[in-house]
Amino acid sequence: MTRSILKSFLCCVLLLAASLRHAHAQPATPATLEGALSAVVTVAVFETDFAKRSLGFRGAPADQAYAKMLDLSGASGSGSGFIIRRGDQMLVITNAHVIEQAADKDGLAILEFIEKPGNEVTALEMRTAPANIGEPVYAIGNPLGEYPYSVSEGIISAKNRIRGGLTGKFGFLQTTATVIWGNSGGPLVDAQGQVVGINSQIAFAQQGNQSIWQPQINFALEMPIAKRLIEELLQNNIVSRAYFGMELSQKRSAYAPSSREYGYYGRTYPSDEFPVVGKVIDGSPAAALKGYAGFSVTAIDGEPVRNLEEVLGKLEQAKAGQAMTFTVKKDGRTEQVSITPVALDMQNGAKIGEAFLRMANVAYAQEAQTVMLRFGSSAGGNGGQLQKGSSLDFSASKTETGLSGEWQALGIGYFQQRGVESMWRVQDLADVGTAARLTGMLGIVDIALFRKGSNPNQSDNYKMKRVNISGNDHQLQQTLWY
DSSP: OOHHHHHHHHHHHHHHHHHHHHHHHHOOOHHHHHHHHEEEEEEEOOOBBTBBSSSSSSOOOOTTTTTTTOOOOTTTTEEEEHHHEEEEEEEEOOOOOGGGBBBTTTTEEEEOOOOHHHHHTTOBOOOOOOTTTTEEEEEEEEEEGGGGGGGEEEEEEEEEEOOSSSSOSSOOOEESOOOOTTTTTTTTOOOOOEEEEEEEEEEEEETTTTEEEEEEEEEEEEHHHHHHHHHHHHHHHOOOOOOOOOEEEEEESSSOOTTTHHHHHHOOOOOOSOEEEEEETTTTTGGGGGGGGGOOEEEEETTEEOSHHHHHHTTTTOOTTTOOEEEEETTTTEEEEEEEOOOOOHHEEEEEEHHHHHTTTEEEEEETTTEEEEETTOOOOOOSHHHHHHEESSSSOOTTTOOOOEEEEEEEEEEEEEEEEEEOOSSSHHHHHHHHHHHHGEEEEEEEEEETTTTTTGGGGGEEEETTTTTTTTTTEEEOOO
């Protein structure tokens, strides 16, 4: 008996020692990190237009930073990237949001060299094994666009985090390796110099009206997910997604939990505990959900979901032709609804675009590489309400005259007073659907407009129409079209 207990105890000790040894791997040597530096690059955007602006770098790059080695003067945005080798070809991997303001350039996450690089450039290896909690990691990049080849050290704090924002929502590593603006798109490497993640986001804590940067909370897209996306892009030039044809939403307060307004308006405008089934597009795979409007989605394929981000995480794993089961509840009634999605193509994307415009209560028409919108009492059809608009510099008051007549939709996204946070050019209804899918999770969608047939040199002919999906300023209704 004693021998058996002792054997079990020794076995536990050995297993614990093995796990600790694995979790707390030896830190990288300076030589390993020096070797990785030659595979890290700065990604700068020199050609841009209004409808494509950068998220990766928020601020003017240095005028003469490392002038002999790196000149970003004239660049309208920058971030970081790293080099991989695929056969005989060397490619630069970066975050899509780092270069989304590049005007009419192909490729958003994978860049090719115009000229074959020399021997001074090396490639990094993408790690296949998942990262481990407690494992030392190193973030490499060009913070602020001024300090190329900067390295910060940390550990993996947590895995498979869910992040908000306009792009990627799930499958993130949380690390203590400090990442700041300009680092986005750079590699997070392990002690062997292999890439375990792509640096993507930083965390802020809301204190009153201020957002306080949290330097010990940083996020990188996990390499297994990134590698799958990279392979899909290289093979198919697109990341394939499923199409359900449904609208899901979740209401929450527009105020920080610590604010006085949160408590006051929270009672008047209660938040949704779970995502809620909204409208279903006619003839879509989600037709089985039509009788369940107002029901809460509590699980997908048996896995509980608590918010819209978790729903998106599950839907991003969906494949055309493979059924998914949705658990929906309302007033004590629980139902299981099976939906088999199809592939998301241009036609289905256009259906999402139409669903968004109907929600915004505006008439629309597809013309040659242009989406025209009609506001005012003459809108008719799916429009009809006077729409309030504001000028691009947000100087107009809330009492500004409602929009009327026909307007060209230049872009759809999210616009801030200090500049464009993320705005996508739209040329057809499929573009509208894509932009709505990317932005709807914010609960606010902005449409940049140009008055049809007017003088493009007059600023009064440009307007920004804000669509607050909830219908009031005290509540955000995050919305997912999928």
